[in-house]
Amino acid sequence: MTKKQIIQKVREHLLSQNEKAMDEDTCLYRFAPHHRALLKCAVGCLIPDELYNSKMEKVSASLLTTLCPNLKPWLYAEDLEIKDAEELLEDLQGVHDLSDVQHWPDELANVEMYWSTK
Numbered sequence: 811m812t813k814k815q816i817i818q819k820v821r822e823h824l825l826s827q828n829e830k831a832m833d834e835d836t837c838l839y840r841f842a843p844h845h846r847a848l849l850k851c852a853v854g855c856l857i858p859d860e861l862y863n864s865k866m867e868k869v870s871a872s873l874l875t876t877l878c879p880n881l882k883p884w885l886y887a888e889d890l891e892i893k894d895a896e897e898l899l900e901d902l903q904g905v906h907d908l909s910d911v912q913h914w915p916d917e918l919a920n921v922e923m924y925w926s927t928k
Contacts, residue, residue: 813889837907840854840862861881866878
């Protein structure tokens with residue numbers, strides 16, 4: 811996917827989910843609250859179900875592909891250098907992890923605007 815496609819996929823996912831994927835105090839790539847639908851974070855929604863492993867949890871987006879190199883085609887924007895692709899993932903992960911849900915539309919728009927110039 812291109813950086814634009816990654817941003818769009820994450821935007822659609824987060825804004826439709828409208829809830830953080832987190833346990834009591836930690837954001838997670840995947841989280842299934844008791845008797846509720848599976849939640850995925852900004853980066854978690856890019857990871858195919860068949861490649862997900864719970865050992866990925868609590869590993870930063872930039873280190874995730876070191877732990878699981880087979881994720882690179884799914885996580886790295888094909889139109890960016892590796893360092894920039896990792897920065898994009900960190901920016902998207904930051905929106906999910908650090909922003910209140912009601913601020914996601916604006917924060918995602920900021921990410922999209924920033925990356926449209928790179």
